[in-house]
Amino acid sequence: xxxxxxxxxxDVPDVPFCGPAAxxxxxxxxVEEEMLPLVNQHRAQGANCGSEGSFGAAPPLTMHPAxxxxxxxHSKDMADNDFFSHTNLQNEGPGDRIDKTGYNYSTWGExxxxxxxxxxxxxxxxxxxxxxxxxxxxxxxxHIGIGYYPGGQWGHLxxxxxxxxx
Numbered sequence: 001x002x003x004x005x006x007x008x009x010x011d012v013p014d015v016p017f018c019g020p021a022a023x024x025x026x027x028x029x030x031v032e033e034e035m036l037p038l039v040n041q042h043r044a045q046g047a048n049c050g051s052e053g054s055f056g057a058a059p060p061l062t063m064h065p066a067x068x069x070x071x072x073x074h075s076k077d078m079a080d081n082d083f084f085s086h087t088n089l090q091n092e093g094p095g096d097r098i099d100k101t102g103y104n105y106s107t108w109g110e111x112x113x114x115x116x117x118x119x120x121x122x123x124x125x126x127x128x129x130x131x132x133x134x135x136x137x138x139x140x141x142x143h144i145g146i147g148y149y150p151g152g153q154w155g156h157l158x159x160x161x162x163x164x165x166x
Contacts, residue, residue, distance in 0.1 A: 011068055017100035018069035020076065021147075032072075032146040035119035036063055039136055039144065039160075042127060052134035059139070064163065066103035067145025071159040073097060074112070078159075079151035084114050094161060105165040109135040114154035122158045140164050 011029065012018040040060040048054045074097055077088050087093050094110040111132045116122040126132035135141075141162040149157050 049133035055137035064143035066101035071147030075149035
């Protein structure tokens, strides 16, 4: 499978599911790119994720085109259809979306957030939530996809999709 879409965008795979994510506005892409170093900074420092335990330093995550597609499409879907859930209105969850991208995973995770206009505020919100923090700090994850889409009743929708494999 090619990692360059028919539009020439190397950010997402060339599969039908990812078509809308291939023409992502540059402003949204820039906001997504701001998040990765913030996540990797937390991973480098380690973190106490409350009920999920303490995590030591973990290797940095790399942005993966397929996971980026899954994240973008979920943020867009939530904004366009005014819902906030890991499961979409067709009863598809994160694994279903990841499968549609062609990413061959051994494990995955997903964080979603709504309302924050900046990557920094969103990462801070996730780090203050035990389960979301644990996803960010999970040393088994190698890759991340980040999707930001403004709109819907919450104003700003964010999705992080984590994976290993691919």
